Amino acid sequence: MTPRGSTTAWSNWARTVRCEPRYRIAPRSEEDIAAAVTRAAERGLTVRAAGSGHSFNPLALTDGVMVDLSRYSGVEHLDREGRTITVRAGTSLAEISAVLDRAGLALANIGTLAEQTVAGAVSTGNHGTGLKHGTFADQVEGLRLVTADGGVRELSRDGSAQSLRCARTAMGALGVISSVTLRCVPRFRLAATERTERLDTLLEGFEEWAGSAEHVSCSWLPWNDTVCSRLLNATEDAPTPGAGRRRYATTLSEVRCGLVGLAAGATPAAVPRLSGFLSGRGGEPGAHVDVSHKVFTFPQPVKFVALEHALALGDVPEALRRLRRTLRRAGRYSPYSVLVRVGAADDAPLSPAYGRATGYVNLTVPRSVAFLELLRVVERELRDLGGRPHWGKAHTATEQVLAPLYPEWDAFQGVRADLDPRGLFTNDFVARVLGLVRPAGKAG
Numbered sequence: 001m002t003p004r005g006s007t008t009a010w011s012n013w014a015r016t017v018r019c020e021p022r023y024r025i026a027p028r029s030e031e032d033i034a035a036a037v038t039r040a041a042e043r044g045l046t047v048r049a050a051g052s053g054h055s056f057n058p059l060a061l062t063d064g065v066m067v068d069l070s071r072y073s074g075v076e077h078l079d080r081e082g083r084t085i086t087v088r089a090g091t092s093l094a095e096i097s098a099v100l101d102r103a104g105l106a107l108a109n110i111g112t113l114a115e116q117t118v119a120g121a122v123s124t125g126n127h128g129t130g131l132k133h134g135t136f137a138d139q140v141e142g143l144r145l146v147t148a149d150g151g152v153r154e155l156s157r158d159g160s161a162q163s164l165r166c167a168r169t170a171m172g173a174l175g176v177i178s179s180v181t182l183r184c185v186p187r188f189r190l191a192a193t194e195r196t197e198r199l200d201t202l203l204e205g206f207e208e209w210a211g212s213a214e215h216v217s218c219s220w221l222p223w224n225d226t227v228c229s230r231l232l233n234a235t236e237d238a239p240t241p242g243a244g245r246r247r248y249a250t251t252l253s254e255v256r257c258g259l260v261g262l263a264a265g266a267t268p269a270a271v272p273r274l275s276g277f278l279s280g281r282g283g284e285p286g287a288h289v290d291v292s293h294k295v296f297t298f299p300q301p302v303k304f305v306a307l308e309h310a311l312a313l314g315d316v317p318e319a320l321r322r323l324r325r326t327l328r329r330a331g332r333y334s335p336y337s338v339l340v341r342v343g344a345a346d347d348a349p350l351s352p353a354y355g356r357a358t359g360y361v362n363l364t365v366p367r368s369v370a371f372l373e374l375l376r377v378v379e380r381e382l383r384d385l386g387g388r389p390h391w392g393k394a395h396t397a398t399e400q401v402l403a404p405l406y407p408e409w410d411a412f413q414g415v416r417a418d419l420d421p422r423g424l425f426t427n428d429f430v431a432r433v434l435g436l437v438r439p440a441g442k443a444g
Contacts, residue, residue: 010066012053014303016367019058021048021066030144030152030178033067037176038150040065040424047424049176051090051117055124055392056305058429059171067176069119075099076179084141086181089119096182097293105184106292109133109215114297119177124392125169125310125352127360128296129341130215130232135351137168138344139183147175148424166415168348171391173430174419190215190295191235192246193287199227199324203317210313210342210359215296219337220320222327223272228337232296235289243290250298258302260335261366268332268370275335304336307375307394308362309387310352316340316359322381323361327374334374336364349408352388361387391433399435413438 011018022045027033040047045064052070053060060066069090077086080103087096093107094114100106109128116126122143127135142156145167153175155164167174199220202209210216213231220227240246260274288295311319320338327333339362346353352360363378365371375394388405389395403409416437420426423437 008066010050010053010060010068012055012060014053014056014305014367016056016305017058017061019061019063019066021062022064024066024068026068026070027072030146033072033146033176033178034150034152036065036067037146037148037424041148041150041422046426047176048427049089049119049172051120052092052115054113054116054120056394057392058427059124059392061429062427069117069176072178073117077181078103080105083184083186084181085184086179087118088179089177090117092117093121094293094297097297100184101187101291101293104187106187107139107182108185109139110136110293110296112297113300114293115300118180118182120392122168122177122180123170123172125350125390126392127341127343127353128215129217129343129360130213131211131313131342131344131357132214134344134346135169135348135353137348137351138346140164140168140180141183142181143167144178145175145419146178148420148422152178153419162411163415163419165348166350166412169346169351169391170412170416171350171430171434173416173425173434175425188234188292189237189239189289190232190292191237191287191289192295193231194228195231196226196228199225199320202227202229203320206317206359207313217339217341219339221272221275221333221337222324223333234292237289239290240288243288244294246286246288246290247294247298249286251300254300254302254336257335257364258304258366261304261368261371264335264366264371266368266370268334268374271333271335303367304364305367305372305375305394306362306364307379308360308390309379309382309395310343310358310360310390311382311385311387313342313357313359315385316361319359319361319382319385319387322385323378326377326381330377332374332377334363334365334371338363349412350391350406352390354388354406354408360390362390362393398432402433 008024047065048062049067050060072090122137215232218229341360343358
């Protein structure tokens with residue numbers, strides 16, 4: 001272990017949270033992870049795992065032992081016939097996609113940030129979009145988990161289905177994931193098209209819109225009455241010439257939003273005027289065809305903070321109507337669009353999509369106090385409609401708020417008490433959202 005000092009300091013990708021763990025290790029093997037967990041338990045220290053740091057909250061922070069998995073990466077096994085891939089926990093989604101692409105395979109659905117590590121994407125409820133697709137963790141066939149006793153449990157859909165269901169979205173509260181086995185599909189291309197329509201028209205036919213393509217999303221600037229939809233469907237068509245450059249159109253749009261955020265400073269009311277001044281072509285990728293993972297993702301160089309809540313699909317129109325009313329009344333806006341995506345129901349007890357077809361409402365803001373206050377305004381509206389927060393994004397919910405939203409909350413707590421009876425894998429944030437570890441059968 002590396003003792004506390006300048007080399008142990010860690011901060012997340014957005015540079016919004018920071019800690020100095022007493023020990024920070026970069027494992028080279030599963031045995032290294034197990035040894036670090038064992039030594040931490042012997043010394044009475046807590047353990048948290050970290051990857052690329054794409055969570056906006058203090059999820060990975062610790063003053064004990066940090067297991068830094070960001071370089072614990074690589075493919076352990078690729079089964080072309082069985083269409084599965086087993087990777088180390090710190091492997092990025094970009095690396096997985098590239099390996100699968102060369103093998104004629106792909107992940108069925110991923111989110112927009114390919115730099116995220118696989119364990120982080122699994123643990124926080126990361127997702128793409130599409131009513132036929134669950135969260136990213138729904139593609140997990142099995143994983144290996146280093147638990148509080150230093151042992152390694154191999155969880156699979158066959159032999160340990162209940163533990164795997166809980167571990168698929170667990171915020172690192174059950175142990176340190178060392179490897180993940182993912183289900184794959186044959187390599188495919190996506191045709192991306194866009195359309196603009198009135199917001200009210202989309203809301204009136206929202207559930208029809210949600211199923212109008214295999215993968216749908218829409219972006220809405222709350223001071224406007226129009227919304228831009230992005231529709232993705234599998235195709236046999238050849239890639240569009242220059243398709244690889246289309247991804248950077250979205251990157252350029254993000255850069256413009258970042259510039260507006262800097263120019264607006266402490267005055268969110270100025271955002272619509274500044275956004276109009278900096279608007280122009282090149283901010284949207286337009287219609288094109290490319291290999292799936294390059295259509296799903298885009299490079300993101302701009303640092304920001306985001307909030308997202310998962311709602312029952314039918315509640316999304318009311319959520320957007322409330323946000324329109326609330327934000328316009330306040331006259332305060334973010335330069336980033338409100339992003340709406342959809343997903344299938346999930347069976348992981350702590351999945352934000354548990355048990356229901358889901359609509360995800362996301363708001364991104366610049367990293368300044370004036371803009372961060374917008375997140376609190378939006379959170380109140382989404383929470384009032386039974387929204388479940390994305391575990392890796394900003395929110396203020398506590399155990400008391402969250403427990404009634406998850407029908408299998410107590411089932412998860414039972415597995416947690418079994419795998420981590422002394423609360424080794426906790427920190428202040430985990431204790432806030434999950435509570436302290438309690439003996440099996442004891443309600444919170």
